[in-house]
Amino acid sequence: MSKTILSGRAVTKKFRGLTAIEDVEFDIPEGAIYGLIGPNGAGKSTLFNLITGYYALTSGEIRFFDRDLASLPTYRRNQAGIARAFQISKPFPALTVRENVRVGAMFGKPERTNFDIVTDEALSIAGITELADRTAEGLTVGALRKLEIARAVATRPKLLLADEPCAGLNPTETEEMVQCLRNVRERGTTVWLVEHDMRAVTSICDRIIVIDAGRKIAEGTPREVVNNPKVIAAYLGTPVEDGN
Numbered sequence: 001m002s003k004t005i006l007s008g009r010a011v012t013k014k015f016r017g018l019t020a021i022e023d024v025e026f027d028i029p030e031g032a033i034y035g036l037i038g039p040n041g042a043g044k045s046t047l048f049n050l051i052t053g054y055y056a057l058t059s060g061e062i063r064f065f066d067r068d069l070a071s072l073p074t075y076r077r078n079q080a081g082i083a084r085a086f087q088i089s090k091p092f093p094a095l096t097v098r099e100n101v102r103v104g105a106m107f108g109k110p111e112r113t114n115f116d117i118v119t120d121e122a123l124s125i126a127g128i129t130e131l132a133d134r135t136a137e138g139l140t141v142g143a144l145r146k147l148e149i150a151r152a153v154a155t156r157p158k159l160l161l162a163d164e165p166c167a168g169l170n171p172t173e174t175e176e177m178v179q180c181l182r183n184v185r186e187r188g189t190t191v192w193l194v195e196h197d198m199r200a201v202t203s204i205c206d207r208i209i210v211i212d213a214g215r216k217i218a219e220g221t222p223r224e225v226v227n228n229p230k231v232i233a234a235y236l237g238t239p240v241e242d243g244n
Protein backbone atom coordinates (compact mmCIF):
# COMPACT_ATOMS: atom_id res chain seq x y z
CA MET A 1 0.00 0.00 0.00
CA SER A 2 1.35 3.39 -0.90
CA LYS A 3 1.66 6.19 1.58
CA THR A 4 -0.96 8.93 1.85
CA ILE A 5 0.48 12.14 0.43
CA LEU A 6 -2.45 14.44 1.16
CA SER A 7 -5.31 14.01 3.59
CA GLY A 8 -8.27 16.12 4.62
CA ARG A 9 -10.36 15.76 7.75
CA ALA A 10 -13.69 17.58 8.19
CA VAL A 11 -12.44 20.25 5.76
CA THR A 12 -14.83 23.21 5.92
CA LYS A 13 -14.78 26.67 4.36
CA LYS A 14 -17.42 29.31 4.96
CA PHE A 15 -17.63 32.66 3.18
CA ARG A 16 -19.83 34.74 5.48
CA GLY A 17 -23.22 33.00 5.20
CA LEU A 18 -22.21 30.59 2.43
CA THR A 19 -20.69 27.19 3.19
CA ALA A 20 -18.56 26.48 0.12
CA ILE A 21 -16.94 23.28 1.50
CA GLU A 22 -18.43 21.24 4.32
CA ASP A 23 -16.88 18.32 6.20
CA VAL A 24 -14.97 17.03 3.18
CA GLU A 25 -12.61 14.09 3.79
CA PHE A 26 -9.96 12.74 1.44
CA ASP A 27 -6.85 10.57 1.41
CA ILE A 28 -4.78 10.82 -1.75
CA PRO A 29 -2.21 8.00 -2.11
CA GLU A 30 1.27 8.87 -3.31
CA GLY A 31 1.72 8.12 -7.02
CA ALA A 32 -1.98 8.21 -7.88
CA ILE A 33 -3.90 10.28 -10.40
CA TYR A 34 -7.11 11.48 -8.75
CA GLY A 35 -10.00 13.44 -10.23
CA LEU A 36 -12.22 16.04 -8.60
CA ILE A 37 -15.53 16.59 -10.32
CA GLY A 38 -18.85 18.22 -9.60
CA PRO A 39 -21.24 20.84 -10.94
CA ASN A 40 -20.36 24.52 -11.34
CA GLY A 41 -20.15 26.16 -7.94
CA ALA A 42 -19.74 22.81 -6.13
CA GLY A 43 -16.58 24.01 -4.39
CA LYS A 44 -13.79 22.40 -6.44
CA SER A 45 -11.68 25.57 -6.83
CA THR A 46 -12.29 26.44 -3.18
CA LEU A 47 -10.96 23.03 -2.11
CA PHE A 48 -7.79 23.48 -4.20
CA ASN A 49 -7.42 27.01 -2.81
CA LEU A 50 -7.56 25.58 0.71
CA ILE A 51 -4.85 23.04 -0.14
CA THR A 52 -2.51 25.65 -1.63
CA GLY A 53 -3.21 28.08 1.21
CA TYR A 54 -4.85 30.76 -0.90
CA TYR A 55 -7.80 30.47 1.49
CA ALA A 56 -7.59 29.63 5.19
CA LEU A 57 -9.72 26.77 6.53
CA THR A 58 -12.76 27.69 8.61
CA SER A 59 -12.35 24.34 10.39
CA GLY A 60 -10.88 20.92 9.80
CA GLU A 61 -7.38 19.86 8.88
CA ILE A 62 -5.31 19.28 5.77
CA ARG A 63 -2.08 17.28 6.06
CA PHE A 64 0.66 16.91 3.45
CA PHE A 65 2.50 13.71 4.30
CA ASP A 66 2.51 14.01 8.09
CA ARG A 67 2.54 17.76 8.26
CA ASP A 68 -0.42 19.94 9.21
CA LEU A 69 -0.52 22.67 6.55
CA ALA A 70 -2.43 25.22 8.64
CA SER A 71 0.56 27.35 9.61
CA LEU A 72 2.25 27.32 6.20
CA PRO A 73 1.74 30.21 3.77
CA THR A 74 1.29 29.45 0.06
CA TYR A 75 4.95 29.81 -0.95
CA ARG A 76 6.05 27.45 1.84
CA ARG A 77 3.50 24.88 0.67
CA ASN A 78 4.99 25.20 -2.79
CA GLN A 79 8.49 24.73 -1.40
CA ALA A 80 7.21 21.69 0.49
CA GLY A 81 6.16 20.16 -2.84
CA ILE A 82 2.64 21.29 -3.75
CA ALA A 83 2.32 22.89 -7.19
CA ARG A 84 -0.71 24.14 -9.05
CA ALA A 85 -1.30 24.42 -12.80
CA PHE A 86 -4.01 26.93 -13.64
CA GLN A 87 -6.50 26.68 -16.48
CA ILE A 88 -5.49 30.11 -17.76
CA SER A 89 -1.74 30.19 -18.19
CA LYS A 90 -0.16 33.61 -17.81
CA PRO A 91 3.40 33.21 -19.08
CA PHE A 92 5.79 36.08 -19.66
CA PRO A 93 4.84 36.71 -23.31
CA ALA A 94 8.20 38.07 -24.48
CA LEU A 95 10.20 35.21 -22.96
CA THR A 96 10.74 31.93 -24.75
CA VAL A 97 9.00 28.77 -23.63
CA ARG A 98 12.30 27.54 -22.15
CA GLU A 99 12.84 30.79 -20.25
CA ASN A 100 9.32 30.64 -18.85
CA VAL A 101 9.88 27.10 -17.61
CA ARG A 102 13.29 28.10 -16.20
CA VAL A 103 11.54 30.72 -14.06
CA GLY A 104 9.46 27.87 -12.60
CA ALA A 105 12.64 25.86 -11.99
CA MET A 106 14.25 28.76 -10.13
CA PHE A 107 11.18 29.71 -8.10
CA GLY A 108 11.94 29.57 -4.40
CA LYS A 109 14.91 27.24 -4.87
CA PRO A 110 17.97 29.50 -4.55
CA GLU A 111 20.13 26.59 -3.43
CA ARG A 112 19.57 24.66 -6.64
CA THR A 113 22.12 24.93 -9.43
CA ASN A 114 20.93 22.44 -12.02
CA PHE A 115 18.24 24.73 -13.49
CA ASP A 116 19.00 23.71 -17.08
CA ILE A 117 18.57 20.00 -16.36
CA VAL A 118 15.31 20.58 -14.47
CA THR A 119 14.04 22.88 -17.24
CA ASP A 120 14.80 20.39 -20.01
CA GLU A 121 13.18 17.59 -18.00
CA ALA A 122 10.00 19.64 -17.49
CA LEU A 123 9.86 20.57 -21.20
CA SER A 124 10.16 16.90 -22.10
CA ILE A 125 7.52 15.74 -19.59
CA ALA A 126 5.06 18.32 -20.99
CA GLY A 127 5.94 17.39 -24.59
CA ILE A 128 7.01 20.89 -25.62
CA THR A 129 10.74 20.46 -26.17
CA GLU A 130 10.34 21.40 -29.83
CA LEU A 131 8.67 24.69 -28.83
CA ALA A 132 11.41 25.63 -26.36
CA ASP A 133 12.89 28.49 -28.37
CA ARG A 134 9.58 30.08 -29.42
CA THR A 135 8.29 33.07 -27.51
CA ALA A 136 5.25 32.33 -25.36
CA GLU A 137 3.27 34.97 -27.21
CA GLY A 138 1.07 33.41 -29.88
CA LEU A 139 1.17 29.83 -28.59
CA THR A 140 -1.99 27.77 -29.18
CA VAL A 141 -4.29 27.05 -26.21
CA GLY A 142 -3.02 23.47 -26.16
CA ALA A 143 0.63 24.56 -26.09
CA LEU A 144 -0.06 27.19 -23.40
CA ARG A 145 -1.71 24.53 -21.24
CA LYS A 146 1.35 22.28 -21.59
CA LEU A 147 3.59 25.23 -20.76
CA GLU A 148 1.56 25.75 -17.58
CA ILE A 149 2.12 22.09 -16.63
CA ALA A 150 5.83 22.38 -17.47
CA ARG A 151 6.22 25.49 -15.28
CA ALA A 152 4.58 23.66 -12.37
CA VAL A 153 6.61 20.47 -12.95
CA ALA A 154 9.83 22.51 -13.02
CA THR A 155 9.32 23.26 -9.32
CA ARG A 156 9.81 19.49 -8.85
CA PRO A 157 6.55 19.02 -6.96
CA LYS A 158 5.49 15.91 -5.10
CA LEU A 159 1.85 16.81 -5.75
CA LEU A 160 0.43 18.63 -8.79
CA LEU A 161 -3.04 20.18 -8.54
CA ALA A 162 -4.29 20.81 -12.08
CA ASP A 163 -7.27 23.04 -12.83
CA GLU A 164 -9.27 21.80 -15.84
CA PRO A 165 -6.21 20.93 -17.93
CA CYS A 166 -8.37 19.73 -20.84
CA ALA A 167 -10.90 22.63 -20.94
CA GLY A 168 -11.31 24.04 -24.43
CA LEU A 169 -8.89 21.58 -26.04
CA ASN A 170 -9.67 19.70 -29.26
CA PRO A 171 -9.57 15.86 -29.20
CA THR A 172 -5.92 15.67 -30.33
CA GLU A 173 -4.81 18.26 -27.77
CA THR A 174 -6.85 16.48 -25.08
CA GLU A 175 -5.10 13.18 -25.86
CA GLU A 176 -1.73 14.96 -25.66
CA MET A 177 -2.67 16.50 -22.30
CA VAL A 178 -3.73 13.10 -20.95
CA GLN A 179 -0.32 11.75 -22.01
CA CYS A 180 1.40 14.75 -20.44
CA LEU A 181 -0.31 14.09 -17.08
CA ARG A 182 0.65 10.42 -17.30
CA ASN A 183 4.26 11.53 -17.85
CA VAL A 184 4.01 13.73 -14.76
CA ARG A 185 2.90 10.75 -12.69
CA GLU A 186 5.61 8.50 -14.18
CA ARG A 187 8.18 11.04 -13.10
CA GLY A 188 6.93 10.43 -9.54
CA THR A 189 4.48 13.28 -8.99
CA THR A 190 1.02 12.57 -7.62
CA VAL A 191 -1.70 14.34 -9.63
CA TRP A 192 -5.11 15.63 -8.55
CA LEU A 193 -7.10 17.29 -11.30
CA VAL A 194 -10.37 19.17 -11.56
CA GLU A 195 -11.88 18.35 -14.92
CA HIS A 196 -15.25 18.57 -16.63
CA ASP A 197 -14.18 16.50 -19.67
CA MET A 198 -15.51 13.14 -18.51
CA ARG A 199 -13.82 11.11 -21.25
CA ALA A 200 -10.46 12.53 -20.24
CA VAL A 201 -11.05 12.23 -16.51
CA THR A 202 -12.28 8.65 -16.68
CA SER A 203 -9.45 7.57 -18.98
CA ILE A 204 -6.68 8.96 -16.79
CA CYS A 205 -7.81 8.78 -13.15
CA ASP A 206 -7.31 5.89 -10.74
CA ARG A 207 -10.07 7.29 -8.56
CA ILE A 208 -12.43 10.25 -8.62
CA ILE A 209 -13.90 12.32 -5.80
CA VAL A 210 -17.25 13.98 -6.47
CA ILE A 211 -18.51 17.05 -4.65
CA ASP A 212 -21.86 18.77 -4.88
CA ALA A 213 -22.89 21.91 -3.00
CA GLY A 214 -19.72 21.73 -0.92
CA ARG A 215 -20.17 18.13 0.23
CA LYS A 216 -18.46 14.98 -0.91
CA ILE A 217 -21.13 12.77 -2.44
CA ALA A 218 -19.02 9.96 -3.89
CA GLU A 219 -15.56 8.53 -4.34
CA GLY A 220 -14.48 5.55 -6.39
CA THR A 221 -13.00 4.24 -9.58
CA PRO A 222 -14.16 5.95 -12.78
CA ARG A 223 -16.53 3.05 -13.42
CA GLU A 224 -18.04 3.22 -9.94
CA VAL A 225 -18.44 6.99 -10.11
CA VAL A 226 -20.09 7.18 -13.55
CA ASN A 227 -22.58 4.51 -12.49
CA ASN A 228 -23.34 6.08 -9.10
CA PRO A 229 -26.99 7.28 -9.08
CA LYS A 230 -26.13 10.21 -6.79
CA VAL A 231 -23.45 11.40 -9.22
CA ILE A 232 -25.73 10.94 -12.20
CA ALA A 233 -28.48 12.96 -10.48
CA ALA A 234 -26.20 15.76 -9.24
CA TYR A 235 -23.81 16.13 -12.13
CA LEU A 236 -23.77 13.80 -15.08
CA GLY A 237 -27.45 13.86 -15.99
CA THR A 238 -27.08 10.66 -18.00
CA PRO A 239 -24.66 7.79 -17.52
CA VAL A 240 -21.37 8.19 -19.44
CA GLU A 241 -19.06 5.48 -20.64
CA ASP A 242 -15.83 5.43 -18.73
CA GLY A 243 -12.77 5.85 -20.91
CA ASN A 244 -11.06 2.60 -19.87
Ligand SMILES: Nc1ncnc2c1ncn2[C@@H]1O[C@H](COP(=O)(O)OP(=O)(O)OP(=O)(O)O)[C@@H](O)[C@H]1O
Pocket (backbone or CB within 6 Å): 015, 018, 020, 038, 039, 040, 041, 042, 043, 044, 045, 046, 047
Ligand atom coordinates in the same frame (compact mmCIF):
# COMPACT_ATOMS: atom_id res chain seq x y z
N1 LIG B 1 -13.85 34.38 -2.34
C1 LIG B 1 -15.13 34.00 -2.29
N2 LIG B 1 -16.05 34.75 -1.63
C2 LIG B 1 -17.34 34.37 -1.54
N3 LIG B 1 -17.83 33.25 -2.11
C3 LIG B 1 -16.97 32.47 -2.81
C4 LIG B 1 -15.58 32.81 -2.94
N4 LIG B 1 -14.97 31.84 -3.68
C5 LIG B 1 -15.94 30.94 -4.00
N5 LIG B 1 -17.13 31.32 -3.47
C6 LIG B 1 -18.40 30.61 -3.57
O1 LIG B 1 -18.16 29.28 -3.16
C7 LIG B 1 -18.94 28.36 -3.94
C8 LIG B 1 -18.00 27.36 -4.57
O2 LIG B 1 -17.28 28.01 -5.63
P1 LIG B 1 -16.09 27.32 -6.41
O3 LIG B 1 -15.51 28.34 -7.35
O4 LIG B 1 -15.18 26.67 -5.46
O5 LIG B 1 -16.87 26.22 -7.26
P2 LIG B 1 -16.33 25.28 -8.45
O6 LIG B 1 -16.81 23.91 -8.17
O7 LIG B 1 -14.86 25.47 -8.61
O8 LIG B 1 -17.09 25.87 -9.71
P3 LIG B 1 -16.69 25.89 -11.28
O9 LIG B 1 -16.81 24.48 -11.81
O10 LIG B 1 -17.72 26.78 -11.88
O11 LIG B 1 -15.29 26.45 -11.37
C9 LIG B 1 -19.71 29.20 -4.95
O12 LIG B 1 -21.00 29.44 -4.43
C10 LIG B 1 -18.92 30.48 -5.01
O13 LIG B 1 -19.73 31.58 -5.37
